[in-house]
Amino acid sequence: GNxxxxxxxxxxxxxxxxxxxxxxxxxDTPTVADLTPYLGRGPRGQFPVCPQxxxxxxxxxGEKPQCSIPGHVxx
Numbered sequence: 073g074n075x076x077x078x079x080x081x082x083x084x085x086x087x088x089x090x091x092x093x094x095x096x097x098x099x100d101t102p103t104v105a106d107l108t109p110y111l112g113r114g115p116r117g118q119f120p121v122c123p124q125x126x127x128x129x130x131x132x133x134g135e136k137p138q139c140s141i142p143g144h145v146x147x
Contacts (some may be wrong), residue, residue, distance in 0.1 A: 101132040104130070109120065122140075124141055
């Protein structure tokens with residue numbers, strides 16, 4: 073689950089950066105397309121995927137991103 077947790081951290085950081093630069097509130101929810109430029113993975117910035125096949129829920133700025141696999145959670 074460590075790779076997944078790191079992905080969730082990346083998503084969370086991207087979300088905070090997106091909110092800061094775009095003057096968003098805690099209730100605003102970014103899309104994958106919104107966050108991709110802030111992820112800095114690969115030439116096109118690809119959205120991370122859970123290595124075990126879980127599905128990510130980005131959630132609003134005030135929420136932690138989540139993975140559908142139990143135990144894959146941000147501390």
